[in-house]
Amino acid sequence: IGIEDVVTPADKKQILDKFEALGFIRMRPKSDGRGGKIGFADPTAELLGLSGEFPLSPDAGIPRELLAKLSTPLAEIVRRLNDSSNHVRGESLELLALHILKEIGLTPVGFRQRAAHAAYQEADLVADGLHLHYSRWLVQCKNVAGNVGTPHLLREYGLATLIKAHVILVVSTAGFADGMEELAAQIAETSHIQVVLVGRADLDAFVKSGREAFIDLIKAQSREVLRLKRAQLNVPALSIASPMPSAAAAAP
Numbered sequence: 001i002g003i004e005d006v007v008t009p010a011d012k013k014q015i016l017d018k019f020e021a022l023g024f025i026r027m028r029p030k031s032d033g034r035g036g037k038i039g040f041a042d043p044t045a046e047l048l049g050l051s052g053e054f055p056l057s058p059d060a061g062i063p064r065e066l067l068a069k070l071s072t073p074l075a076e077i078v079r080r081l082n083d084s085s086n087h088v089r090g091e092s093l094e095l096l097a098l099h100i101l102k103e104i105g106l107t108p109v110g111f112r113q114r115a116a117h118a119a120y121q122e123a124d125l126v127a128d129g130l131h132l133h134y135s136r137w138l139v140q141c142k143n144v145a146g147n148v149g150t151p152h153l154l155r156e157y158g159l160a161t162l163i164k165a166h167v168i169l170v171v172s173t174a175g176f177a178d179g180m181e182e183l184a185a186q187i188a189e190t191s192h193i194q195v196v197l198v199g200r201a202d203l204d205a206f207v208k209s210g211r212e213a214f215i216d217l218i219k220a221q222s223r224e225v226l227r228l229k230r231a232q233l234n235v236p237a238l239s240i241a242s243p244m245p246s247a248a249a250a251a252p
Contacts, residue, residue, distance in 0.1 A: 007126075013109060016041055018071065019041070020041075021071040022071060023044055023046050023086060024043070024044055024045055024046060024135040025042060025043055026041075026042045027039055027040070027041055027042075028040040028041075028082070032205055053189060062098060062108055063094075063111065066091070066094060069091070069095060070094055070095070070098060070099075074206065075207045077092050077095050077096050078092075078173075078203060080092035081093060081096070081143050090123070092123070093123045093143045093173075094111070094141075096123075096141055097123050097125055097139055097141040097171070098125075100139075100169075100171065100198075100214070101125070101127050101137075101139065103211045103215075104215070105129065105131065106128065106129050106137055106215050107128045108125050108127050109125070109126045109127060110125065110126060111123065112125060122167055123140075123141045123166040124138075124139065124140050124141075125139040125188060126138060126139070129167075130159075131195060135167060136163070136164060136165045136166050136167075137165060137167045137168075138156055138159060138160045138163070138165040138168045138169070140156055140168075140169070140171070141173075142170070142171070142172050142173065142174075142175070143173045144174060145174060146177075146201065147172065147174050147175045147176050147177040148170065148172040148174070148175075148176050148180065149177035149180065150177065150179045150180055150183050153168070153180060153184065153187075153195065154183070156168050156170065157193065160193050161193070165193065166193065167193070167195070167196060168187075168193060168194070168196070168197075169196045170196070170197055171198040171203070172197075172198070172199050172200065173200055173203065174199070175200055183195075184197055185224070185228055187231060188225045189228040189231060189232070194222070194225050196217075196221055197221070198217065202214070202217050205217070
């Protein structure tokens with residue numbers, strides 16, 4: 001039995017449309033009678049750049065009802081956060097969390113709290129990162145009218161300590177109250193945990209400029225964390241007189 005016997009042209013188009021929506025291929029119309037009825041599918045740089053190593057399932061921890069909606073454009077997800085339907089707002093908040101994890105290369109382990117159980121205003125997840133080293137992320141997305149304040153971050157900090165998380169990511173569709181950045185800095189300076197704060201202006205930049213804007217935000221906050229954590233090396237037992245020189249500075 002050949003693939004043509006079980007996969008119809010409509011099925012093929014649906015599969016290719018899905019891969020194109022994910023950014024893995026770019027479709028070209030056929031010419032001169034070549035390329036079949038659908039046309040040609042060219043691989044993109046994102047597809048060619050895949051390492052082929054998937055130690056963690058990309059669908060791990062994602063509820064089945066959300067899997068079919070993961071390709072929803074980010075702009076549409078953010079727009080639906082203001083929908084009149086509680087269900088639509090809650091689902092969009094969960095999709096926003098999953099979209100962010102995908103863009104920064106994290107794998108969801110599971111939802112700690114679904115939006116439907118938090119008045120459709122909050123979605124909490126745990127995610128794994130496997131880059132140069134393993135990291136565990138505690139993720140909280142809040143869709144509320146007012147700014148998110150320090151009691152919320154203190155709660156997440158306590159939980160992060162219990163589950164041995166390395167990073168707390170807090171996303172607010174509004175913004176953050178006074179004292180949040182100071183508390184985030186204090187946590188980074190006095191513990192092993194880092195805090196990433198994403199507010200409404202950051203989400204708007206994410207929608208407008210794509211993944212690069214979000215990565216730039218995280219890098220900027222990471223540089224500040226680096227500055228704060230350098231103070232942790234001022235321990236007599238370590239005997240570290242100065243930071244190691246950079247490769248550029250060490251070059252003759």
